Amino acid sequence: SAVISQKPSRDICQRGTSLTIQCQVDSQVTMMFWYRQQPGQSLTLIATANQGSEATYESGFVIDKFPISRPNLTFSTLTVSNMSPEDSSIYLCSVELGQGVVEAFFGQGTRLTVV
């Protein structure tokens, strides 16, 4: 398994500002992902964080709004830019350990409230 630490665990932010969420894993992992969980909803994949190259975004999500970095195999950041109240959600980091490993592990999430 993997131990995933996300920071911050929660934040309240003013609209128009940006927040960077960090995801640290205790071991090198092949795949890192960022999900959004809107209030009362299921999880939606935002993007796959690629080490050393640009993230791969899902339909409906763009780099300008959700820039992602992944400088190495254990760390990634997600920035929520120019926030509005509609961005209030839980943001979750997820990892997969490598080829042939079918489990995905999740961080505890960052609960973001935009006021």
Add this chain to the structure above:
Amino acid sequence: GEDVEQSLFLSVREGDSSVINCTYTDSSSTYLYWYKQEPGAGLQLLTYIFSNMDMKQDQRLTVLLNKKDKHLSLRIADTQTGDSAIYFCAERDYGQNFVFGPGTRLSVLP
């Protein structure tokens, strides 16, 4: 596209069995998963099953898969108050992204 459906709420008495149901549409699903989310926490992987299996048991948890009907269930025996949480069903094909259901909120009554 792929879709995963779950009933949104389930209430059971402490000590009873809980059965959480899930249906999915993607016939090429290779893996099916159950995750648990406690209040204020991330997702915890409970168990998963390969599509070529029809049952998997792990302590109090039993997963049943009916591939013909694309129906997955999670049975929790002797349900405890600590089992109160949201349970997400998810499916994916090999090398593809997860598709999550909406989650079933399980309430365990004393």
